Structure formats: C-alpha cells, structure tokens
Amino acid sequence: MADSVAVEDPKFTLQEVLDTFKSCLSENKEVFLEHYVAGWLGLVRFMNSLGSVFSFIAKDAVNKIQILINHLNGENGAHYVTVQSMVKYELDNQLVDLTKRGSFPESGCRTLLRLHRALRWLELFLERLRTSTEESKTSVMCSEAYNESLSQHHAWIIRKAAGTAFWALPGRATFFDVMNVGTPEQVVAMLGDALPLISEVYQVTEDLYAQNNILDLP
Numbered sequence: 001m002a003d004s005v006a007v008e009d010p011k012f013t014l015q016e017v018l019d020t021f022k023s024c025l026s027e028n029k030e031v032f033l034e035h036y037v038a039g040w041l042g043l044v045r046f047m048n049s050l051g052s053v054f055s056f057i058a059k060d061a062v063n064k065i066q067i068l069i070n071h072l073n074g075e076n077g078a079h080y081v082t083v084q085s086m087v088k089y090e091l092d093n094q095l096v097d098l099t100k101r102g103s104f105p106e107s108g109c110r111t112l113l114r115l116h117r118a119l120r121w122l123e124l125f126l127e128r129l130r131t132s133t134e135e136s137k138t139s140v141m142c143s144e145a146y147n148e149s150l151s152q153h154h155a156w157i158i159r160k161a162a163g164t165a166f167w168a169l170p171g172r173a174t175f176f177d178v179m180n181v182g183t184p185e186q187v188v189a190m191l192g193d194a195l196p197l198i199s200e201v202y203q204v205t206e207d208l209y210a211q212n213n214i215l216d217l218p
C-alpha cells in the first residue's frame with residue numbers, strides 16, 4: 001500500500017468503493033485492514049467531490065486512514081494484516097490506552113474504532129438512500145443516520161458543525177449522479193447488493209471489539 005493518502009481520482013465510481021468493502025472479509029471472517037483502509041479512502045474521495053464544506057470531516061478521516069497506513073507499512077506491519085491480528089498484537093503488548101488518553105494516541109485499535117463508528121453511520125445512511133423516494137432529502141437522511149450513530153460519540157461543537165455541513169449536501173438526484181453508477185434503479189440495486197456486506201464487516205468488527213472490551217477506547 002502507498003505510504004500516503006492520495007484523494008484525487010477522476011475515474012471514481014461508488015461501485016468500486018463498495019467492491020473494496022466486499023473484499024474486506026476473509027473466508028473465516030477476518031477483516032483485511034488494507035482493504036478496509038482502501039474502502040475508506042474511496043469514500044473520502046467521494047466526499048471530496050461533494051465540495052469543500054465537507055473538508056473538515058474529510059481531513060479527520062484522512063488523518064485516521066494515514067495512521068492505519070503507517071501501521072500497515074511500519075516495521076510491525078505483519079501484525080496489522082487483519083483487524084483481528086491488530087487487536088491481539090496491540091492488546092498483548094499493552095499498546096492501547098484503555099481508560100484515558102496517554103502514551104498511545106495513535107494506536108490502531110482506537111483509530112480504527114473511530115472509522116468503525118462512522119461505518120455504522122454509512123450503513124444507516126445508505127439504507128435510507130436505498131429506500132428513499134424522489135422527494136426524500138439527503139440532508140434529512142444523513143442527519144437521521146448521524147443522530148442514530150456517530151453523534152453519540154461527538155462533542156457538541158462537532159455535532160453542530162456536522163449538522164451545518166449536512167444542509168450543504170446536494171439533492172438526491174445529484175447525489176446519485178456523483179455516485180457514477182447509472183440510473184436510480186441501478187443505484188438502488190447496487191446499494192441492495194453492497195449493504196449486507198458493509199453490515200457484515202461492521203458486525204464482525206463490533207463483535208471483536210465487544211469481546212475484547214474495547215468499544216469505548218478514549
């Protein structure tokens with residue numbers, strides 16, 4: 001994987017991003033970190049194509065993606081091949097701040113947890129989009145999904161900023177165009193295929209974090 005994050009790609013299509021998430025899971029349900037990171041990178045590219053009002057969100061996501069890429073490409077990269085091996089390695093070697101922020105602000109476990117929580121937002125948002133009608137508002141779908149998930153982990157000021165950014169989201173038709181997938185019917189079909197896979201990646205990670213008691217890392 002390249003050492004740094006590049007977020008320009010004129011040939012972007014959402015289908016490719018969702019395919020990347022599909023390739024995240026191994027046969028025995030391990031989550032490949034490289035594909036997980038690549039999936040997020042694609043989403044950030046998509047978000048950047050929506051305008052600069054989202055850049056503070058993209059910047060935070062890119063920072064976190066970069067931390068994970070650094071782990072993957074670092075001298076201990078072999079321990080970061082899957083999320084399962086990363087969790088085991090970091091916990092076995094006391095490389096995670098468990099109760100308050102301290103020596104390991106860039107642990108893979110806490111960094112991935114932030115993206116994992118955002119994946120739940122994505123799942124809820126895409127499901128709303130899939131079942132939406134021409135009259136549905138993307139800003140409403142996005143903020144409902146946010147309020148049901150990620151917002152619970154954000155300070156008031158971040159919630160306010162996110163809420164303001166949501167109002168700048170383009171309408172459903174433009175949104176579907178930017179996805180570059182085809183007709184609205186094709187978008188809906190693609191989302192129907194992709195969502196169960198995103199949900200599975202989310203659930204496998206959620207179960208792993210729950211089993212290791214690391215769902216609330218500071």
Ligand SMILES: CCCCCCCC/C=C\CCCCCCCC(=O)N[C@@H](COP(=O)(O)O)[C@H](O)/C=C/CCCCCCCCCCCCC
Nearest residue numbers: 014043044046047056057060061114115118121158162179
């Ligand atoms: C077909 C539609 C596809 C939709 C594509 C959406 C593309 C979304 C791409 C990226 C989503 C953003 C991921 C945000 C990760 C946020 C991680 C986080 O929670 N960070 C906070 C905590 O970090 P620490 O301080 O503990 O290190 C941090 O405070 C957050 C800062 C930025 C604000 C995050 C707001 C998140 C809103 C998520 C909705 C994005 C809406 C995009 C609309 C397309």
